[in-house]
Amino acid sequence: MSRAELLASDLTDNDLRRMVRRGELTQVRRGWYAKPDADTTALSACRRGGSLSCVSALKKHGVWVPPGYDSLHVRATKHAQCRRRDFCVLPGRPLPIDTILDSVPVALACAARCMTDEDWIACADSVMNSQGIKVAELRSQLPYVSAHIDRLLLRCDHRSQSGTESLVRDRLYLRGFHVEVQPAIDDVGHVDLKLGRLLLECDSKLHHTSLESYRKDRRRDRKSVAQNLISMRLTYDDVLYGWDETLEDILAITKPGKHRLSRPKTSP
Incomplete structure (x- = not known):
């Protein structure tokens, strides 16, 4: 101090001198x-x-x-x-x-x-x-x-729930993706990031998978698939140390347009 x-x-200066002695x-x-x-x-x-x-x-x-x-x-x-x-x-x-x-x-x-x-x-x-x-x-x-x-x-977002989520969002934003942050999905709840039909969940370093959270995550994945959504879970290491490979996997889905939401068919 x-x-x-x-x-x-x-305290006084005399107090300080005494405390030093x-x-x-x-x-x-x-x-x-x-x-x-x-x-x-x-x-x-x-x-x-x-x-x-x-x-x-x-x-x-x-x-x-x-x-x-x-x-x-x-x-x-x-x-x-x-x-x-x-x-x-x-x-x-x-x-x-x-x-x-x-x-x-x-x-x-x-x-x-x-x-x-x-x-x-x-x-x-x-x-x-x-x-x-x-x-x-x-x-x-x-x-x-x-x-x-x-x-x-201008590139910050207060809704991000973890550092890994922020990094993934910003990296995809710089590549030209429209990234939804913490969107609410019916029967699934809030997900970290969404690119069309592709849902990205970003784990932090301290993420621990208990039996309860394991079951919850699998239920969320099941409900996502049932709605024709693609769910991808990214670990801390995927984002911090293996991003090149992780990005390749994301691009493998997004390049063919598989992540795009299909438009409802209209009657003739």
Whole structure:
């Protein structure tokens, strides 16, 4: 915590000095203190002269983050950025470092420069879905919306229920598909994605198939087939590590037009 945060909690500078002597606090850098059991990543960010931000902060806030972002992401003030080049940079005017963990909007805006477009979109979807907000509200929360971020927000959707669903939706959207998100199907319920007659269900990494969910999934598949719909279930690995093969299977259905809904015949 910063000195300002500690003083705001009714401590005095004399209290801080006593707590440091007793080992209850450690002065990490000028104006910043830590308890003995402080989070190690937060300590590292503090020692580097910034706050935990970007992808690292999103993870701490429980936002879904795709694999591949394991390094420490730290945001610093404009003055500190001049001394080092390994900081994450927030678009727009630099913000002061008031707390060790950046808020979700600040971290998300910062992450737009460190993540791939589709990964950032998946994170933004996760934020919106967990907070129950839509794109317009998320945009208003961000400290700065660059032209790049504005373009990415156009591809976001608050209805996505998982990161894998967001990735699949965005990838198919970029290929020109009209993708329905979380449509309701009679006798089936809501499905993740729909392309004509093709229903796509995207499992998360933590998806576990209990006997009850196994039976439920098979019933949904049966009801789908009975309505002349095609159901395809995609695992976490299918989306994250085997997308090329998965896409081939999707295209094998969509290229011949098998996924298109047939129009009802009209009487002559």
